Amino acid sequence: MPHRVAVLALPQVIPFDLGIPARVLNEALGPDGQRLYEVTTCSIGGTPVTTNAGFRIETDHDETALNSADTVVVATQEPSARLLSSGEPDPETTAALALIRPGTRIVSTCTSAFILAATGLLDGLPATTHWSLADDLARLFPQVEVRPDVLFVDAGRVLTSAGAAAGIDLFLHIVRKDHGTRVANHAARSCVVAPWRDGGQAQFIQRPTPAISSVGTGPTRQWALRHLDRPLTIADLARHASMSKRTFSRHFVAETGVTPVQWLIAQRVDRARTLLETTDMPVERIAAEAGFGSSTLLRQHLNGTLGVTPQAYRRTFRGLQSVPS
The missing domain is CATH 1.10.10.60 (Homeodomain-like)
Structure with missing residues (x-):
């Protein structure tokens, strides 16, 4: 049986990031060319989901798909003002994530680390998110060990990636971890991406130069x-x-x-x-x-x-x- 992956699309999902799990995992093939992962995209209530790109996405499944998945992915979305101000997720999202079976592998891409942190799934664990929001994640959830300089963090059962294309790095890592370097390299070549990127997201962080005072030092x-x-x-x-x-x-x-x-x-x-x-x-x-x-x-x-x-x-x-x- 292929490894079952359920990708949860939440309101204001980012289309590029939403497509990364299927794009990478569908290229992970066994010796006979069979797909090693079965990727399903779902939404709460199975309803169309707004994106941050001015269009909606329809899914074929509702959140019950999370209950039968071996790996659950919470796709990147624009964090709500409520989440960024109070650290509280939408009650419907909390209820959906409660359907995940114990022991299921859980993955967040980019800003979805806020969702996992808000529901307690990152308590006591290292995690990352987009570098521009790393300070907010650390401020809202001090129980999370935020690592802003890396492309992804593998904390065992829970994995998190940094922004945008870092999701590709994370899913190639998952394939490499599950099935070895040869399968991961094949998937990378099929996606026309590097199988491994040197460094972390520190090289992409743009820090404004602070104004220097005319007094003191x-x-x-x-x-x-x-x-x-x-x-x-x-x-x-x-x-x-x-x-x-x-x-x-x-x-x-x-x-x-x-x-x-x-x-x-x-x-x-x-x-x-x-x-x-x-x-x-x-x-x-x-x-x-x-x-x-x-x-x-x-x-x-x-x-x-x-x-x-x-x-x-x-x-x-x-x-x-x-x-x-």
């Missing part, structure tokens, strides 16, 4: 940003601020929440990311421009922060054009 931070290519030390920063190293460090942490060294590394990584995305500079020169001194140090810090090498980051954000290494 602010002017020194502005000065440091103009001289990141130099081998700056805490002594250099403190001298510019006309403070002792100890006093400067104390004020710096109070104003920024991080140490001067942590702040410098973060700014150097951001400078390197910008240069990798927007220039054809060799990696060695980028390392110098960002103040790392060598491509080895740049590689260590970029890999430690984003989980990818400079070359992999550049390929991701500049495509397949030929650029110096």
Whole structure:
């Protein structure tokens, strides 16, 4: 018997994400070419579901399909204002999820982690969601260990993915876990996607640069940003601020929440990311421009922060054009 998968479509479902489970799992084939998964899409009451794309989707099944499934997937939807403000799901959704049999594998894609968290299914577990809402998930559900930097989290019975295309990574992982690398690689090739992506969603997070104050250590931070290519030390920063190293460090942490060294590394990584995305500079020169001194140090810090090498980051954000290494 194929593994039965029920995908629950809720109001304001995102069509792209809704189609990922069937698109990936239907390409997982056994030795004789038979499908290893049977994917069913359902809605509460079997009624048409509104999407966030201006059209409705009709399903052939209602929520009772959840009761016979081996794996239940809650597809991505735009979280309701009620859920984001109070952490409370719609009562109909709670009742539908109550139909899931004990021991059933449960999967959420992107923002549906909020649904699982609100119904207690993520209590005490690690989980992820779209990076732009990770702070909200952690705030509303402190009992959940939110991991904002990864593409997906496998917590055993419950699995969660980050935003949009990260669902593809998660379902390929599920196929790999259930049936091995060969079957997963075949499914990836059929979907024309990479069987595995380096790094996590940290490389896709866009953090706005906070305004720098003109008082305290602010002017020194502005000065440091103009001289990141130099081998700056805490002594250099403190001298510019006309403070002792100890006093400067104390004020710096109070104003920024991080140490001067942590702040410098973060700014150097951001400078390197910008240069990798927007220039054809060799990696060695980028390392110098960002103040790392060598491509080895740049590689260590970029890999430690984003989980990818400079070359992999550049390929991701500049495509397949030929650029110096």
